[in-house]
Amino acid sequence: MKRSAFRPAFRASCHSPANEIPAATEVHILDDRGYLERGGTPAGSEASGRTVRIAIAGQPNVGKSTVFNSLTGLDQHVGNWPGKTVEKKRGLVRFGQVTLELVDLPGTYSLSAHSAEEEIVRDYLLFEPPEAVIVVVGAATLERNLYLVAELLAFNVPLVVAVNMMDVAASEGVELDLQSLQAALGLPVAALTASRNEGLEALLACALTTAREPRAADISRPSPRPEHRPIIRNLVRLLDGRIPSAYPLEWLATKLLEGDPRLTQMARASLAPAALAELDRLLHAHEDAFLDIVGGRYDWIREVTRAVVRRPRPDVVSLTDRIDRVATHPAWGLLALMTILGVTFWLIYGLATPMVNLLAGGTQMLAAVARTALAAWPAWLSGLAIDGLLSGVGMVLAFLPVMVLFFAVLGVLEDVGYFARAAYIMDRFMHAIGLHGKSFLPLFLGFGCNVPAALGTRILEDRRSRVLTLLLTPLVPCTARLGVIAFLAPAFFGSRAALISFLLVVLNILVIAMLGLVLGRVVPRQAPPAFIMELPLYHLPTARTLARFVWHNTRSFVEKAGSIILLASAGVWALSHLPTGDPASSVLAWVGRGLEPLGSLMGLGDWRMLTALLTSFVAKENTIATLGVLFAGQAQHTPLPALVAAQLAPAAGLAFLVVQLLFIPCAATLSTLRQEAGWRWASVSVLLQLAISIGMGIAVFQVASRVGYG
Amino acid sequence: MTPPRASAETVLSQVAVGQTVLVLGLQGGRAVSERLAEFGLVPSARVSVLRNSSHGPLLVAVQGSRLALGRGEAAKVRVVVEPAKAGHE
16 A cells, blocks of 8 residues: 555656656856855755755766766866865755755765775765765666665665666666566666756656655665574664764664774774673674675665566677677787777877967967067066966967867766776786786876876775875876977977877886886785776767866866966066076076086986976976976067977987976875875875986987987 | 585686676685675676686676676685576576
């Protein structure tokens, strides 16, 4: 009877979007002040509408961020979870009379604390419970994804199950009966394809209904196997009244049996010695219970999906099967990976470089125009504005095509699901340095920007792998550094620019491999870390998700150009004109000249080149900004790269590019390294790269000039 | 689940490509076992081996998802070759 009472509510809210649902969702942006610290309503919300707080949870690779992004639009309030550096995203959606505050929880496979993410999710549910939680699951990977649902059911929060990527299920030949799933779970279920904006409004309506009238009675929950009930009862009795009251006792008992490290620590700290001894005895006697508990959740999943999922027969070849025949093949897969890298590189050169040159030329023309327009200004002011700010920032913004293109390629590879294949293919090579395939992912990301790459090392479970990978990531040539090469190489090397640039990247990768081999021997080995990684099913990227990825990444680059690089350009201009107003006798020249003996070993006797390298610490693209400032006063109609090339022998130009590729991490990367691994390793990283870059610079210049190149 | 014949028992890293097996249990360290279990390699789960060359990681299908699994980890999963169709499913 209960079931039948539940059904109509489901139909109205989840399966017939045309019914009782506002025609359009209107997106509102929250500013920083719009939030109260803890779970309240935004301070500025109108009195007419109530704000309903809904969290979005899900395992990785279920398209959770696409769901959140599609619901909230481009502008979200992004911060960090209190005390953690994990990204916290919030957005407001106006839905009929109500304002929904959506909170994007970090993607986690389970709620056992392996890392900060799991802890965030469960602390949030315990201490600031939202009015409903949307759990996103993948249609084609339903069984495994329901594991998180099984865990979330232990909390006293109304759940809505959002079955996403229905299109992937169709392309994999997986058939789903969502009515049966909803009946079996006793939870509202909504179908969607978030990448195509399908089913989102129905999902919101469904979540809202669930938040208003949660129905707990029908819900099917995983229960402990009968043989574990006594031990859970004993644990509950032991913990009752002795631990902070926010924790549901049965859940806590289960998590202790599962061996959750943080909760065990919390419980142990709260117990008196006698109770502690009893706890340890109980946990020790039931050491293997975790397998039954986890197994029990999968038993429940099998039960609720029994009549739901119809998979194709094993001999039917799906899209993922077909692509993986090549992409995960030991030989073909490697070839595919190399081809992808090669094509990416070629695209950047073929398409982006001409645009970069055009924009850089435009900047110089603009500077010339500005010079006549601002002729009436005091010399120092127009100098600062034109030679400092305009030349510096303009040159950096000229890189934009390289960034956009690279992030587009990266976005496609990520969205399609290729990244994990690259990690799978590279696993055997990474083993040579005592790492496994997963370490390849942050390194791969490093081609975009080293900061997310350093953050990406969090997917590695053990400290040794993390530290080793963190030391290697800042050596990966990021778009900014590749951009500097793309900008200068044509003037330095003429028709051989593309080839030499490619060889420079190959050299860079070899340096990374060598350093990996050396570090792999120096840093003490432990038991090899476990390699367990999900390979998401392939799906077609959509223009919208791709545009969002590119925008999200490019925006931070533009913001950097508008803030740090703007300041640095002004600073470089000031230092190159103080105290006398003449660059040749400025503070910067003095510093640069001090380094000339070292520089001349690399053919870089010109203080301006050394200064450009030094200021690349601010941001790698600042190399160009600095050259722009320092060369600004010279010939007005010669392009900057040609001006620089005229100062350098080809061997010195080569050495310059090598050094700037391998030079110390930029400020943003360094602070990320410090945050992730501590000052000690961050310093090691700086010293290592200082030694490597200068060493390689000297070697390349000496060899190149000996063989007559230059 | 009917008890399988002991003779067919092996570890996942020994299973040939294309075969489907049932998980019997996990051996080895607690931390790795926990992660394997979370990803669905629990007793009585059905696992298909998609890739398994003489060295390098395996590729398996389990609980509707695909997993890359190091050889060492795969060697910790005790499995039995699935007995001929017992009628259900």
